[in-house]
Amino acid sequence: MKWLKTTAVAACLGMLLVLLGGALVTKTESGMGCGKSWPLCHGQLIPSEIDTALIIELSHRVISGGVGLMVLLLSILAWKMVGHVREVKFLSFLAFFFLLMQGLIGAAAVKWGQSDFVLAMHFGISLVSFSAVLLLTIIIFEIDRKFDAQSLWIKKDFRIQIYMLTLYTLGVVYSGALVRHTYSSMACLNWPFCSNASPLDFASYGLGQWIQMGHRFAASIVVIWTLLIFKKAWKEYRHSSVMTIGWGIGSGLLILQVILGALVIVSYVHLGLALLHALVISLYVGLLSYFLLLSSRSSKNEKRTKKP
Template identity: 30%
Template sequence: MTHLTYFRSYVWGLLIFTVAVIISGDIVQSTESGAGCGDSWPKCEGSLVPAIENIHTAIEFIHRALTSVLSVGYLGLLAWSYLLFGRHHLVWRSVLFSSFVLLLEILIGAALVFFGWVEGDASWGRVIADSLHVVNTLILLASLVLILFWASESENRSISKEYSRGRFLIAAIGIVMVITITGTINSLADTLYLSDQVVVEETPIAQLLVSVRAVHPLVAIIGAFLIVGSIYMVMEDPKVTYSGLGFGIFGILFLQIIVGILNIALLTPVETQIIHLSLADALWVLLIFFSLYNYSSEKPRTT
């Protein structure tokens, strides 16, 4: 195996580990464990390794520990990419961007703790922060895919000058983002108001959260059909590459609808939420790979 092969394997490992960190964050919210470490950050209950007295502290501490491990992994990625590619290479620039996005992700998570936007809090601040959090998460995953793409294809491909497919790819990416944002707000509403014993406050933010619970499934289904249409239009182009990724996107969309229906029918247990989120991350990764390969073209071969 070459150094480049090892590097790509390392980035794949970081990508998979990032998904694990994202899932642990979803478990934090769905179990209302955001205040499990109190209001201290980055320490937990005022110490680096807290006494685990309840399940909420354990869940929040595990999430923070995984985030710390991911951060160390990124330090290794920064050093390795610089040594292997140099500071002018697209891989190094992509790693710098990805590291910045990870830093934003950590700061948004810290803000949720500092401002008390956790547990039973229903405020505009929490809705906005959660929405920014999930968009930033999507960008983080996309940046890792970008690193993998340039590490594999920088010598063979370049951004295409022909944008006929670009508008459909951008539309699909935008639709996934909208669905993900409404899904995040829907998940927050489920956490706060799922129980029949909870009285929904007569406040604009509470009414918004309850409304999104009804709207998200409709947005997701309509969005899925629009994504299928967009990807199909790209696949109709005779110059399309890696069409198998497109069929993978179709398959995951179908599974997402099934799991989404089950999630609602079973009153959103943590298990189905994890499956739902994992499929969403897989869909996003496939879509970004598909977009990069079809928004770029092969460089002319020199003889």
């Protein structure tokens, strides 16, 4: 069991590296660092000419391949050792399948090119795989240690809000990836409006500005929605540390995300801040996935108790 836990933690951290690596490739425009060659670099196993873009792209490929093998190992071990737990087999499949899909989309983009709207899916697909690995890790650690989440029952109206917020957040994540892939990060030079001098001047907006401001508006709804859910959790589930602390952390992550988003604009897309921006939203989506797991369990228990 100790080996399984170690593999799970390593795979989880590895997936975060894959997410950040993908964001780094996009931010530094290194996607074609190896030319139109995949999995080799410029058709060579060891490239003769090396530059920064090549190092970034090749490192991302190597890390993604290594983490992919680690996730596959975790999926096999979890299936065999804790497959009796209801969610394990589904999550094991989900983790590897979406990581494989992410790699294939990346390879297709290198070989044949893809539109910005397709490439923007890349980050979201990686997030699904990361979330599945994270949930597998949590389940593995739950087996020999009982959290108060084991007895938590989330009411139906609260579960519906969690489902809707998660779907909406994935849409916002897609819009953020679209900002990066369409090079719209600096389409608006001010914050929070595109032009603070004339915030309602929509007539002169170009496509990049609409994408940028659309993302900001959509993200603001996620922040407000999360804060409202935290308030509801504090009121209705004060006895549960999982609900109160969990949604408190979620609210804190989103407030930090807003601050980082503003700093990215002010700093003219500072690379470190941009990567932190990607990391924070990844952690938030991971948190949402955990509440999805708890909601699923509550729904099943509710149906079980209603049976005659």
